[in-house]
Amino acid sequence: MNKRSNLPYLSGVWAWVESLIHSSGLMILIGLALLVSAINGLVYPLGQHPAEGLMVRLPLAIAPFTLLAATYWATGFARLTLGLTAVGIWAILLGSWSTESTGLLRVGGQVAESYGRFVSDRDIQVHLGAQVAADINDERVSLTFGMPNAQQKKLTFQRRMPQAKAHDGRIYALDRVVFDDDAHVAVLSIRSRANPGQEVIKRVAVDRPILVTNSTSAVDDTAGNSSDVKGDLRLKVSQMRNDFLKRLGAAVQLDLQWNGGSENAWYFADAPDLDKRHGTSPWQIQLLRIEGAQMAEFSVRRPSRDMVAWFGWSLIFLAMALHLFGSIREGRA
């Protein structure tokens, strides 16, 4: 083992560690770990992966030692470049360090109240202190914070533009919009019994009330304002089943409120004329089907010492400029 060491006074395990740090194989392994983590981030957002510490932070923490070990042979600009890069990497690591790991907020058809965060490889739910609802369309995703009827804060994110926004001591960055297997929306056909010829088709998620006006146009009522307009209907899906009792097919429990009455009942996709025959409300509702819902995924974290990370990247930029200068000088020599 002693023969492999570049430093004659090292022996045993220390000589082996020294030769490992000097090896190019370790740096290739570190680089590949970072590249695989970058690829993995496309299917599982980074910051929420339990192996991130092993695949990203540990390699980044070791890399500067390898760079500093390489200064043993380097001279002039090359040595300065290696040193600056090593310090820069440590600064980036420190700058991206947070007392809290990055969490994952998933919000779509249903209102969310917490986000997931990995603590010692366990997924812990952290309460946001408020309800948050998402409104997703082709262009943007809006997050609305706050309890119904209370003061609300709305953050809007462009789907095509990377952007992070802060609210209540946390930073939110939109990762992606995905289809969610666990969340569903009910597709309902709504008619007034007084005017059954006009039909409104609405997609309604659990606990997201909508207001259906008497003119048979519907507007969202996520704030939960109850309707006191005569003849309007406030409709809320309180429960949803893909296959009720494993026999009766798709079903939703609807909470209907109109001026003068209310009704709470199950509606079945496989029995579309049940409400027509037995319903007591002035509205005739038919469950057409249950569909999957979209869900927005946000990275959530507390503000960290970003200035240190900026400093780190700036040092690396300087190191690259010095390396360029050194290479040109080498070429002229």
Add this chain to the structure above:
Amino acid sequence: MIPFYLALVAAGLAGILVALSQLPQRDKLASMLCLICVASCVTLNSNWAASGGLATGSLNAIAAYSDGRPVETVLELYGISGERRVRGLALTAPIPWLKQSLLVLGLLSLLGFIASFRSRWTGPLSKRENLDLGAVLVFTAIGGLLAFQLPDSSPSQESIRQFIGGFTSTQTIESFSIPTGDWSYRFSGLNPSGVLGYCLLLAILIMLKPAGFISVWQLKAGLSLLAMMMVASVLWRASLVGGFPWHTLDAVVSLSASAFIFSVVLSQHPRVVSTLAMGSAIPLLFAVLSL
């Protein structure tokens, strides 16, 4: 997205510079084999779910609208006791032989990479080395071509009937819907076509110009300049998102840039330079096709 594309151009150019450089051919080829192996493995891993057996199974393309919703055909059918049921069935289509091609490709490139440690790829390649590399290139090309062959996104009534026939007896189906709107088939995980095409291009460049014509100092200067571009794109994106949260694309750009920087500063090790400089484009290429 401009900083992301800036990083992609920088990383792509770096790969081409390395391929045409005067670095030892053995190191360039070994790095390429290693990267092809990694790309094959991560592609298989991300698409593996519900792909069936090793020999008989196949990777599946899923039908999706532009906003990510899966495309479904809505079935109206009757149960044994005559009750009416409405069910949505997501459309999928197998991509024949891609799974097997990627498996063979991963295995061949791994064997080639391991062999490179004992080989003498300093001069012209031996017959055995040529055979191994030729096989890898052929399978890379096959994999790339298969990945481009996603099914057509205009199903007829007949194709839907054939699709649902695989799940249930068509006798009990009362009706089914034919999906409309703007949708297409895509991979359920990572799309390997871009990365395999990139690797194939680099491998061909390495084989065409075994000695290379870009001198080592020119390569170092070029890589430093491109590394500055990548760091600039990291800082640009950070300024756009107001810091360094682990946003998916930020992570891709910053981690690729980090790997690339290591290749620049450790330029005395040819294999570090070739592996990391050529590999830094791979996450960015996967990202482009995942957007």
